[in-house]
Amino acid sequence: MIDPDEPLDIQLARQAKIIDALMRRANRQHEVGSSAYGAFQSAIALQGQIWAKTRDLERTTDELRHARDDTQRMRKNLADAMAAMDGGVALFTAGRLEVCNDIFQALLPDISERLQPGLEIDACFAAMSDSLYLVTVEGNFDTALAQARRGRVGASVVSLVIELVGDRWYQINLQRTSAENMVLLLTEITTIVRRNRSEKESLIDRQADYLQAVFENMTSGVCTFSPEGEVMMYNQQFRQLLGLPYTMLQQGSDLHRMLDFVAQHALITEAEDFDIGYWLDRLERQGRLRRRVRHATGRMLDLHAHRLPDGGVLLELKDVTLETRATVMLENRVAERTTELTHANAQLRQQFAEMARVEEELRVAKERAEAAVSSKTRFLAAASHDLLQPINAAKLLIATLKDSAAETRFAPMVDRLDGSFSSIEQLLHSLLDISRLESADRSxxxxxxxxxxxxxxxxxxxxxxxxxxxxxxxxxxxxxxxxxxxxxxxxxxxxxxxxxxxxxxxxxxxxxxxxxxxxxxxxxxxxxxxxxxxxxxxxxxxxxxxxxxxxxxxxxxxxxxxxxxxxxxxxxxxxxxxxxxxxxxxxxxxxxxxxxxxxxxxxCEQTPAVVEAEMDYIILVIENDPDVLYAFTRKLEQWGASVFAARSAAEALTHVRDMGMAPDILLADFQLDDGETGDRAIAAVRAECGVQVPAIMITADRSNDLLKRGAREGFSVLTKPVQLSRLRPLIEWKVRWQAPEDGPVDAAQ
The missing domain is CATH 3.30.565.10 (Histidine kinase-like ATPase, C-terminal domain)
Structure with a gap:
């Protein structure tokens, strides 16, 4: 019934009406009620409610009074604080001026009457822009206001600097303090601006002194001219290098007059080329001029002219006499050196041609040497079989002869012969090993x-x-x-x-x-x-x-x-x-x-010990060399074996067919006549017999390929010259222990 948001006096009037209505109602109930006591109780209860409402109204009235006093006190404190500030302050609420201090209002006297509460901030800035007391603004009011409005609450301050009449300077700071409020501060910076200006002018004066000191201590001569062609600054080195009198080079002297003096007194030896008009025209068009001239005293001078930003001219003279002399000397030395290098180059070409000829001869010699080494290697590889064949035959025959000549007067002679052939065999093996090692990458x-x-x-x-x-x-x-x-x-x-x-x-x-x-x-x-x-x-x-x-x-x-x-x-x-x-x-x-x-x-496979009993075996020997075949046959027969000698695979197959049975063991040379090989002969005999006949390959080939082939095809390999101490035990082992149907692999060497 009572709106707490309404003014306090309205709320009090409505409460008085409510209380009066309740009192009248209580009186009517008392008059028409049948029970006096009940009416009395109702009146008491109603009176209690009225007192409670009265106390609430009084308390609310006190709070409102205190709040009104606090608000007035805060506004007074704010006004006192703003008045006590050194700068101008203005507070805008919802885009309108809420309050400002006297400094802000009196800053621009011609618009002070317009700065009243309720003035929009845009109108305030427009009035400031129109003020006659405002001289310059470093920035723009509208741009600064838009930037401040876009900024976040409590964001960085947007600043402007304004100049007022009387050389007074102020800085304007804008900052949002809340979503609706904005503060504008005016700070006087006149003292700072004037002090900076004074320091700048003092610095410029000192820089002029420093610049003059630098000019005087430069090794080059320097002179500056105003846009009108008058001397502004120069050093004594410029006057001395050019040879000008004191009266000719002073502040305010004319450039054209100085150039005319130089031309008339032939201070520059190239007087006929000393075209002042050409120089000035080139300087005007290109902004710079550079030329090396010879002074009348014999010195060489570098002349540099530059157009200054204000339209003036900077002339620089540099003594390059020593540099010129050094350049001339260097050019002479370069010419002499060039002549020497040309001569040396010709000699180097001759030497290079000679070296090319020698290298070609060396290349040919190297190719011949490589061909000779390759030929030697091929020869030793090809001849190893032929060299070892007679050695092998001789060893077999000597072994047979040694057994036959035992306990005879020929035994010592046979022993010496056996030793001699052993030495020959060892030397031959050494030579063949060296030959193979020369091509070790392949072997x-x-x-x-x-x-x-x-x-x-x-x-x-x-x-x-x-x-x-x-x-x-x-x-x-x-x-x-x-x-x-x-x-x-x-x-x-x-x-x-x-x-x-x-x-x-x-x-x-x-x-x-x-x-x-x-x-x-x-x-x-x-x-x-x-x-x-x-x-x-x-x-x-x-x-x-x-x-x-x-x-x-x-x-x-x-x-x-x-x-x-x-x-x-x-x-x-x-x-x-x-x-x-x-x-x-x-x-x-x-x-x-x-x-x-x-x-x-x-x-690991081990060769059994030598068995001295006679060999009661049928041995098929395939060897294309008749001497080796004869020696093998005699030695095997001496051991008690029955030997069928064949010089080819076809002859061996003929012996097998004549026997009608497989031999106990097959001994075959690797290299046979007409391109036949021992492995193919062994395969042919086994195919003819239908069984895996034990076989031993006897060869001068020491390659691993043959060993691997023997492991795959089931035959052993012995190298020439054959060691009889290994041949007999190997034959015994292969015949006795290597079953033909199993065909185990033996890789004895």
Missing amino acids: LTPSDVCLGTLMRSVWEDQTPVAQRKGVQLDVVPSMVFVRSDPVYLLRSIQNLVVNALQYTPEGGRVLVGCRRKGGAVELQVWDTGIGISRKDQKRIFEEFARADNVPLGSGVGLGLSIVDRTCRHLGHKVRVRSKPGIGSVFSVEMEAAAGRHAAPEQG
């Missing part, structure tokens, strides 16, 4: 190799030699796998053992074994021989080099050289430790095969 094929098999093979080959010399040869079996080439590694081990046996006296000992060194394996050959001095240890691996204590006739010095070259190609490390009179230790360090563990000793 070396590293693979996983079981060292135990190679060590066992060397032991079997060299045991007879050790027994003849009275030297004990021991091998500590080690079935570890290494990464190397089996053929060349076998030859290296064999060379080390042969070398140790050769230089170990009777009663000595040679020991071969292996040691683990992390991820590597070191094969060692120990001997109790004559030893090697420290100075000889550095050269024993050279070709044809021997230690000083080596007796004459004990070799040509190729074995260790071949070992060193082979190991370098394979990436192995060769070392030697030795002491004269005590013995030597040669070692070869190799990389252990990854993922391959040492196998049990019986896992």
